[in-house]
Amino acid sequence: MMLLILVACGEQILASDRSADSVILSKDRRLDILTVKQVQINKRTAMMTSSGLYKGYRIQVVSTNKRDLAFKIKAELLSRFPDQKSYTMFQSPYFKVRIGNFIKKDDAERFRKQLMKFYPQGVYVVEDAIEYTPKDEEEIIPQ
Numbered sequence: 449m450m451l452l453i454l455v456a457c458g459e460q461i462l463a464s465d466r467s468a469d470s471v472i473l474s475k476d477r478r479l480d481i482l483t484v485k486q487v488q489i490n491k492r493t494a495m496m497t498s499s500g501l502y503k504g505y506r507i508q509v510v511s512t513n514k515r516d517l518a519f520k521i522k523a524e525l526l527s528r529f530p531d532q533k534s535y536t537m538f539q540s541p542y543f544k545v546r547i548g549n550f551i552k553k554d555d556a557e558r559f560r561k562q563l564m565k566f567y568p569q570g571v572y573v574v575e576d577a578i579e580y581t582p583k584d585e586e587e588i589i590p591q
Contacts, residue, residue: 495551497577504578505556506535506546509567518543521567528566532559533579549578 495502510521518536522545525534534547547563550556556573563571 492582499577501577502551502580504576504580505550505553505573506548506576506578507556507560507563507571508574509545509547509563509571511542511544511570513541513543515543518545521545524566546574546576549580551578551580 497503509525510518512518522534522536525532525545525547529547532548534545537544537546548556548559550559553573560571560573
């Protein structure tokens with residue numbers, strides 16, 4: 449009777465040369481834990497840009513070639529919405545003022561509707577690399 453034992457990547461396969469030719473597979477439970485963690489890492493990585501920021505949405509409030517106007521609107525946004533972060537960027541020849549860090553487009557749309565009360569035209573949702581910190585239950589802690 450010939451018995452073959454193969455151990456690879458935490459899996460043990462026992463095969464015997466019996467008339468029924470049976471195979472018994474025994475897998476280490478830690479492989480399932482590693483698989484779940486790798487799936488979480490892959491999902492998070494798919495949400496990120498090459499710079500380490502997350503893919504998300506912001507609301508663009510103004511695009512102007514007047515620097516003073518852009519900074520004035522940014523100051524207004526900071527005073528009206530202190531819980532939201534605002535950003536000024538320069539893409540020649542325009543200064544763009546954006547606000548918020550939203551993972552979901554629906555959340556950005558809801559906030560855009562609030563902004564429309566103060567800025568009735570030219571306010572729209574744009575895709576952007578955002579600052580985002582995952583919640584504790586989303587954290588992947590290496591062990």
